[in-house]
Amino acid sequence: MSATEREAAELHEKSRLPEKAELAKYYHQMLAIRRMEEALAKAYALRKFGGFLHLYIGQEAVAVGALATLKPEDYVIATYREHAHAYAKGMTAKSIIAELFGKATGCSQGLGGSMHLFDASKNFLGGYGIVGGHIPLAAGTAFASKYRGDGRVTLCFFGDGSVPQGAFHEGVALAALWRLPVVFICENNLYSMGTPLYRSLSVSDVSQKALAYGMARDRFDGEDVVRVRDRVAEAVRRARNESLPTLIEIRTYRFRGHSMSDAGLYRTKEEVEESKKRDPITFGRELLVRAKMDEKDIVAIEDQVTAEIEEAVKFADESPELAYERLAEFTYKE
Amino acid sequence: MAEMNLIQAVNDALRVEMRRDPRVVVLGEDVGRFGGVFQVTVGLREEFGADRCIDTPLAESGIVGAAIGMALYGLRPVAEIQFGDYIYPAYDQIVNELAKIRYRSGGEYAAPVVIRTPIGGGIKGGHYHSQSPEALFTHIPGLTVVCPSNPIDAKGLLASAIRGEDPVIFMEPKRYYHKSRADVPEGEYTIPIGEAKVVRSGSQVTILTWSAMVHTALEAAQKGEAEGLDLEVVDLRTLVPFDEAAILASVKKTGRVVIVHEAPRTSGFGAELAATIAEKAILHLEAPILRVTGFDTPFPYTLEHEYLPDADRILDAVGRVLSF
Ligand SMILES: Cc1ncc(C[n+]2csc(CCOP(=O)(O)OP(=O)(O)O)c2C)c(N)n1
Ligand SMILES: [Mg+2]
Numbered sequence: 316m317s318a319t320e321r322e323a324a325e326l327h328e329k330s331r332l333p334e335k336a337e338l339a340k341y342y343h344q345m346l347a348i349r350r351m352e353e354a355l356a357k358a359y360a361l362r363k364f365g366g367f368l369h370l371y372i373g374q375e376a377v378a379v380g381a382l383a384t385l386k387p388e389d390y391v392i393a394t395y396r397e398h399a400h401a402y403a404k405g406m407t408a409k410s411i412i413a414e415l416f417g418k419a420t421g422c423s424q425g426l427g428g429s430m431h432l433f434d435a436s437k438n439f440l441g442g443y444g445i446v447g448g449h450i451p452l453a454a455g456t457a458f459a460s461k462y463r464g465d466g467r468v469t470l471c472f473f474g475d476g477s478v479p480q481g482a483f484h485e486g487v488a489l490a491a492l493w494r495l496p497v498v499f500i501c502e503n504n505l506y507s508m509g510t511p512l513y514r515s516l517s518v519s520d521v522s523q524k525a526l527a528y529g530m531a532r533d534r535f536d537g538e539d540v541v542r543v544r545d546r547v548a549e550a551v552r553r554a555r556n557e558s559l560p561t562l563i564e565i566r567t568y569r570f571r572g573h574s575m576s577d578a579g580l581y582r583t584k585e586e587v588e589e590s591k592k593r594d595p596i597t598f599g600r601e602l603l604v605r606a607k608m609d610e611k612d613i614v615a616i617e618d619q620v621t622a623e624i625e626e627a628v629k630f631a632d633e634s635p636e637l638a639y640e641r642l643a644e645f646t647y648k649e
Numbered sequence: 650m651a652e653m654n655l656i657q658a659v660n661d662a663l664r665v666e667m668r669r670d671p672r673v674v675v676l677g678e679d680v681g682r683f684g685g686v687f688q689v690t691v692g693l694r695e696e697f698g699a700d701r702c703i704d705t706p707l708a709e710s711g712i713v714g715a716a717i718g719m720a721l722y723g724l725r726p727v728a729e730i731q732f733g734d735y736i737y738p739a740y741d742q743i744v745n746e747l748a749k750i751r752y753r754s755g756g757e758y759a760a761p762v763v764i765r766t767p768i769g770g771g772i773k774g775g776h777y778h779s780q781s782p783e784a785l786f787t788h789i790p791g792l793t794v795v796c797p798s799n800p801i802d803a804k805g806l807l808a809s810a811i812r813g814e815d816p817v818i819f820m821e822p823k824r825y826y827h828k829s830r831a832d833v834p835e836g837e838y839t840i841p842i843g844e845a846k847v848v849r850s851g852s853q854v855t856i857l858t859w860s861a862m863v864h865t866a867l868e869a870a871q872k873g874e875a876e877g878l879d880l881e882v883v884d885l886r887t888l889v890p891f892d893e894a895a896i897l898a899s900v901k902k903t904g905r906v907v908i909v910h911e912a913p914r915t916s917g918f919g920a921e922l923a924a925t926i927a928e929k930a931i932l933h934l935e936a937p938i939l940r941v942t943g944f945d946t947p948f949p950y951t952l953e954h955e956y957l958p959d960a961d962r963i964l965d966a967v968g969r970v971l972s973f
Binding site: 477 | 682704707734738773944945946947950952956
């Protein structure tokens, strides 16, 4: 590379980089999600709540980067591994943690728990525990946006494990047929529970499914929050401006087990350790260093996050228990 | 005899039947290398190979549909659905294909498939890991529905289900997977499908129940004994076909009936039992038939212990039929 070429490349790199403030926001969100889930894991170990807990640790750049492209009125719908998407859509750590603790102050009134985070005011359409079941719903919300002409986009997240499900194909087929403003994001973390990708799909490139439906597609690695944002932004533009769906496959990795009870016997320690070298949080911090943010300002973000999560746990701890009278309240409209 | 919990007993039944009959294959999500989410299929892949203990992708409709095809071809598939709550994507295959193929083909074809799935709450699993959908299958002619409560019945009934000629929905009480332990007969062992069991005999009130609630009913009966009550507990074990003779015999003896199930009340299987008793033994009844059930709400997360019938709720109903 000649000196001028290098200069041009650097200049390009610079123009590509967003404002320091944007990067700081992403770092804050990713770190808060990480610390929130670490706090949840700790609370779970202390038996403050039970049931199932699926951590997103390792995948944070996907939710944060993808949601950075949205307007508040856009919709997001996700799986049971949805704490991050909820937070990145603007829900507070308080309302999320309280929901997991089953408290009346939780975002779903304590009636749902970990896999059932909802917030209509943020257009967060929730977590869904039936794998693949929510994908046709995304076609429905996108249809409604198109019908109303309100310019909203739906982002639908799911794992590689959803792809063999009928509901995945039915939802995607409708979106393509009806030219709906939706972006389907497959967070391919290479495993569905104990099943590695190669034993669940005959073609490992998930994005190829788009070809059969005549849909735009994209495929890339998900540890860099800026890359995620920029690539998803393309698809969001396509949805918003041309009312066309896109299927995106983002390669990522979950550092923790499928849920808290997973002994992880289906993958090696080395593989997990290797993947941690591409930690999106470390990467996000590096972006700030490269953008010449002062170390003390970065530490200030980190302190802020620590305080935010401590306060949220305290809030959830001190919140009132769900009253017995509420057992039936939302089965039907009263 | 060997002491086993419910998981080990189901595993043993699968192993024995697979040794006995090369047509028996097991399929489902993570049943092979992983041994199943509840470890029910541990060791089967090692003993019988990947062709007979088949890891499938996440696709319940595909799993059940493929099992039907295998059975049409003469195999004896035992499909695992990880949780009863995930059986719904396969419901169409079960209701429209599996249940009807013998009838629809005038007996040309049959699909002796067994679908095993854990049901019920009590593990803080919330909406998607706690449901008790048995009644949705009892309403489908062509299906046999088996709901064992303990390791011995689980082993014997599963073996019978696998050897049978028609499809069986086999629902296991996940709350008692570890907690329920018993001395289980080793080797080949079957219990006929369709026979109830009086698990505690008593003279005052008949408690009809199945699956996890058998344990709760027994707890209630024990508690009641301290208060001078003499309660009979009947474990139905099989819902379709259910053991009408055993039920009526108990009802005629006690004249008072409390039905206990974990599923919501409306259109629960308790309604079918109550109707049958009213049709066939109404003059033997000393009091209305009462039901103690889950509520007509989705299975709750936080309030699960308020939702689940417990000994006190059962004893309350017992008190009401006795004082009627
Ligand atoms: C219909 C259905 N079948 C099975 C399950 C059990 N289950 C929950 S998550 C999961 C694996 C999903 O993997 P993937 O879609 O890749 O998402 P990830 O957990 O990797 O985020 C399975 C089998 C379920 N929740 N729903
Ligand atoms: Mg996955």
